[in-house]
Amino acid sequence: AQSVAxxxxxVNVAEGNPLTVKCTYSVxxxxxxxxxxxxxxxxxxxxxxxxxxxxxxxxxxxxxxxFNKSQTSFHLKKPSALVSDSAxxxxxxxxxxxxxxxxxxxxxTGTRLLVSP
Amino acid sequence: xxxxxxxxxxxxxxxxxxxxxxxxxxxxxxSLFWYQQALGQGPEFLTYFQNEAQLDKSxxxxxxxxxxxxxxxxxxxxxxxxxxxxxxxxxxxxSLRDAPGEYFGPGTRLTVT
Numbered sequence: 001a002q003s004v005a006x007x008x009x010x011v012n013v014a015e016g017n018p019l020t021v022k023c024t025y026s027v028x029x030x031x032x033x034x035x036x037x038x039x040x041x042x043x044x045x046x047x048x049x050x051x052x053x054x055x056x057x058x059x060x061x062x063x064x065x066x067f068n069k070s071q072t073s074f075h076l077k078k079p080s081a082l083v084s085d086s087a088x089x090x091x092x093x094x095x096x097x098x099x100x101x102x103x104x105x106x107x108x109t110g111t112r113l114l115v116s117p
Numbered sequence: 118x119x120x121x122x123x124x125x126x127x128x129x130x131x132x133x134x135x136x137x138x139x140x141x142x143x144x145x146x147x148s149l150f151w152y153q154q155a156l157g158q159g160p161e162f163l164t165y166f167q168n169e170a171q172l173d174k175s176x177x178x179x180x181x182x183x184x185x186x187x188x189x190x191x192x193x194x195x196x197x198x199x200x201x202x203x204x205x206x207x208x209x210x211x212s213l214r215d216a217p218g219e220y221f222g223p224g225t226r227l228t229v230t
Contacts, residue, residue, distance in 0.1 A: 107159030
């Protein structure tokens with residue numbers, strides 16, 4: 001079964017510095033990978049996804065993620081953090097090879113990003 | 118355009134009460150998903166509809182949980198005889214058929230007292 005690990009409960013970074021939020025996955029074959037952000041009392045907002053193609057995926061709000069098949073990782077990055085980026089970030093994986101044709105998303109436990117002024 | 122909407126946004130229920138949570142997906146989206154997000158956790162899959170057909174309900178935690186989508190649009194998640202462990206945010210998501218991305222609603226925060 002597919003799974004996702006987010007090894008850091010919290011990441012602290014100063015505004016203007018680069019940020020990385022880590023994610024590793026376990027899926028047989030080629031996964032579909034996603035990042036979502038959740039602000040307090042709000043639902044999940046889609047940031048970006050990797051399906052196929054270029055390993056560097058660019059998404060919303062200046063975020064990007066790099067798919068690394070050999071390390072089974074999909075780390076979220078941003079060159080220059082903003083205080084407004086402070087939120088809860090979830091990595092998710094879907095195995096596109098499920099026989100039923102339906103593929104549920106499996107989420108990590110989330111990483112809280114705190115960007116200090 | 119309009120996104121996925123859910124109502125109510127907040128619900129407080131006494132233990133033992135029945136609750137019904139509504140989801141209005143994006144127009145034209147064939148697939149609809151329900152997830153449960155406990156405090157401090159990531160969302161966990163509950164059930165999946167393709168149009169009106171419930172194709173997967175493997176994530177429903179007990180037979181007290183029931184979901185329907187009778188006309189292939191609006192969906193309702195019903196929880197009977199609520200328990201304290203049912204307290205969570207219930208998220209609804211929709212997507213186009215075979216599109217590997219999902220749009221989530223704002224969620225319904227259920228608190229069982």
